[in-house]
Amino acid sequence: MKYIVILGDGMADRPIEALGNETPLAYAKTPMMDELAAKGEIGMVHTVPDGMSPGSDTANLSVLGYNPRKYYSGRSPLEALSIGVPMKDTDIALRCNLVTLSEEEDRYEDRTMIDHSSSEISTEDAAVLLEAVRKELETDEFKFYVGTSYRHLLIWDKGEVVSLAQPHDILEQKITDKLPENKALYEMMKKSYDILVNHPINIERKKQGLHPANSCWFWGAGTKPSLSSFEEKTGKKGAMISAVDLLKGIAVGSSMKVITVDGANGGLHTNYEGKAQAAVDVLTDKGYDFVYVHLEAPDEMGHQGSVERKVQAIENLDARIIRPIVEGLRANGEDFRMVILPDHPTPICIRTHSSDSVPYLLYDSTKEQANTWKYNEAEAEKTDNFVAEGYTLIDHLFEV
Structure with a gap:
């Protein structure tokens, strides 16, 4: 059978x-x-x-x-297993979505969540964008890993499981009160927008009528699964x-x-x-x-x-x-x-x-x-x- x-x-x-x-x-x-x-x-x-x-x-x-x-110990740690990321017991894994935020506002905090998947961006394009983020933001404490399509990973050394908004739950909503309370995570998301908004891949995506992947969004924090x-x-x-x-x-x-x-x-x-x-x-x-x-x-x-x-x-x-x-x-x-x-x-x-x-x-x-x-x-x-x-x-x- x-x-x-x-x-x-x-x-x-x-x-x-x-x-x-x-x-x-x-x-x-x-x-x-x-x-x-x-x-x-x-x-x-x-x-x-x-x-x-x-x-x-x-x-x-x-x-x-x-x-x-x-x-259950969190979503992102399970994704880390798939990617092959070796997690320490003290590591925290977070999902790193490449999302589309509105671009008309002056302040990052005033933007709106347009698309949690950036028009289902290809893994190839996403990998290039995440590499641009990694070069600017990666440290010994925070490491980025490429996943599939818009779904990627951040490993936080000696981090903590913090409450974070799921991007697919806040579509068409202002992100003002959905941002991380943790200052380091918030600053990385904000800086990722500056890195990605005018990236050549995103400029080309907009010409093609696709949503740009113009910001990282962290969520789904968890510990090493068993x-x-x-x-x-x-x-x-x-x-x-x-x-x-x-x-x-x-x-x-x-x-x-x-x-x-x-x-x-x-x-x-x-x-x-x-x-x-x-x-x-x-x-x-x-x-x-x-x-x-x-x-x-x-x-x-x-x-x-x-x-x-x-x-x-x-x-x-x-x-x-x-x-x-x-x-x-x-x-x-x-x-x-x-x-x-x-x-x-x-x-x-x-x-x-x-x-x-x-x-x-x-x-x-x-x-x-x-x-x-x-x-x-x-x-x-x-x-x-x-x-x-x-x-x-x-x-x-x-x-x-």
Whole structure:
């Protein structure tokens, strides 16, 4: 038996008037997910423990079977594992987003957060910009490391876990009261704007109609993580397929295999087919029992507030990842159990994460059922299936 989790990041939502008061998941054309739902089980699962922030960090730990209350030490330290940054016990890791701030104001403090991803800047462009920042601002106390796209890392030697605003939570808001209270972090963010605002890459981006990556933004502070081995915990040899450093870091920390797919970039135009083929290959040819396939695009489209593109991302997930994985495993004669779900909602109406429960779909190729439901939030809520502790869902997947 093979086991698969397919995670549509931020895929869940709330009813939208423009979609006839349906959610993007209900509105999207998802024949593969609906077929599996009719032959399987659907329900709701609460992935984010009450009182914890509804981030992809806590939620994905939960889906992988790690209780966030026990294992979570911050988002950025998990990303540090992915990048290969050796953290000391006294180090603090912080996410360093390359963001877009408004440029009309005279003072940095008066600017507005326009885009947390700088039009999903490429890793190549971001690396050049971060190098310009590093040359001016890096010290023995603060070290910069390149990640993926707009997502980068700052390691603070003998630092402290400080409260910092998440940039995707303050879109279209003034940053005046969202800036770090720590003077050193604040000064680096302010100086980064002066370094980046007129950088040739940003001048060219504006000519192309793209948002400039004109400031660093620090958030997600945390300490060195300590995860137990996924294989020792579950008895399953696991692999991770994701373009996002956070998920790769969770995999590294739990001793799972990280599979890199060329062209996978965490955006809407990622290499869907490459991810699907990699999942089939690792389960059929590499001797792995479990694969976790993560798609970032629905979450990014939710943050952008784009209903149309979020629907497109969900349809791409259905047609270009789920269908080829199912068909590939069937063609190879593999028995499999698959869970499909979001980690958390990213509702279009608020453009950030919420802690609402999310719908899950569990399909077993050896025990097909005969139901009439489709896979979406409303239908999942109608069932009596509810998993109150998200980290126990994986135990349900591994039941045979």
